[in-house]
Amino acid sequence: MIELKDIKKKFGRKNVLKGVSFTANKGEITCLIGINGSGKTTIMNAIMNLTPVHDGEILIDGAKLNKTSYEKITFIPDAITMIPSMTISEAMQFMTDYYDSWNQERADEILGFFKLEKDDKISSLSKGNTSKINLLLGLALDVDYLLMDEPFSGIDMFTREQIADIFTSHLVEDRGVIVTTHEIGDIEHLIDKAILLEDGVVLHEFDTEEKRETEGKSVVDVMREVYVQ
Numbered sequence: 001m002i003e004l005k006d007i008k009k010k011f012g013r014k015n016v017l018k019g020v021s022f023t024a025n026k027g028e029i030t031c032l033i034g035i036n037g038s039g040k041t042t043i044m045n046a047i048m049n050l051t052p053v054h055d056g057e058i059l060i061d062g063a064k065l066n067k068t069s070y071e072k073i074t075f076i077p078d079a080i081t082m083i084p085s086m087t088i089s090e091a092m093q094f095m096t097d098y099y100d101s102w103n104q105e106r107a108d109e110i111l112g113f114f115k116l117e118k119d120d121k122i123s124s125l126s127k128g129n130t131s132k133i134n135l136l137l138g139l140a141l142d143v144d145y146l147l148m149d150e151p152f153s154g155i156d157m158f159t160r161e162q163i164a165d166i167f168t169s170h171l172v173e174d175r176g177v178i179v180t181t182h183e184i185g186d187i188e189h190l191i192d193k194a195i196l197l198e199d200g201v202v203l204h205e206f207d208t209e210e211k212r213e214t215e216g217k218s219v220v221d222v223m224r225e226v227y228v229q
């Protein structure tokens with residue numbers, strides 16, 4: 001389980017996270033929802049220790065981020081992180097050399113699923129294929145938790161459907177996922193928990209299935225209630 005306890009973060013004098021708490025379980029998809037600037041990426045960066053927080057605590061399976069817990073988690077950003085002059089094949093070789101948890105069999109499976117060509121250069125990839133490579137590089141690591149920042153951003157409908165299929169596949173099963181998206185329609189039916197953020201605070205969080213069963217409300221219905229008053 002990933003636990004955030006009262007996380008506070010400032011950039012300069014701006015309070016960007018004003019005491020954010022939530023948990024994300026293994027085997028579940030937790031979705032961070034909020035308008036631009038509400039703090040979603042900052043939360044991801046804080047979990048990965050890419051940005052220091054000023055207050056609060058982040059625990060991965062009960063432990064603070066250390067070498068062991070760091071190996072349980074990976075961050076899939078919405079920008080390419082590999083050297084642009086590398087081919088996909090070279091990027092995969094880099095991952096093999098660098099990460100003990102790299103699973104080449106799984107990487108080949110995802111490569112085939114997304115119909116990507118190993119010899120293509122990273123710099124030549126379209127926006128959609130860049131997202132697919134980011135997903136491949138993250139999903140092929142044998143880690144328990146995946147953080148995905150905007151995996152659907154700027155991507156055509158058919159590619160979004162392909163990416164959404166990944167969420168219901170064995171590639172994600174049993175892992176804990178924290179995902180941010182503005183395209184909630186794409187994964188509304190797939191997420192287990194929704195965290196609604198505004199201006200650095202959690203306005204509302206809920207179990208999506210329970211909400212559907214007890215109140216007959218979709219994630220979008222709840223978003224309308226919370227954000228549109």
Ligand SMILES: Nc1ncnc2c1ncn2[C@@H]1O[C@H](COP(=O)(O)OP(=O)(O)OP(=O)(O)O)[C@@H](O)[C@H]1O
Nearest residue numbers: 011012014016034035036037038039040041042043
């Ligand atoms: N490095 C930084 N320096 C200064 N301010 C920053 C920095 N990173 C983020 N911010 C500010 O923090 C706030 C939250 O940004 P963040 O990127 O976390 O929001 P977000 O919810 O992910 O937005 P988006 O939906 O646009 O991706 C914004 O006001 C942003 O301008």
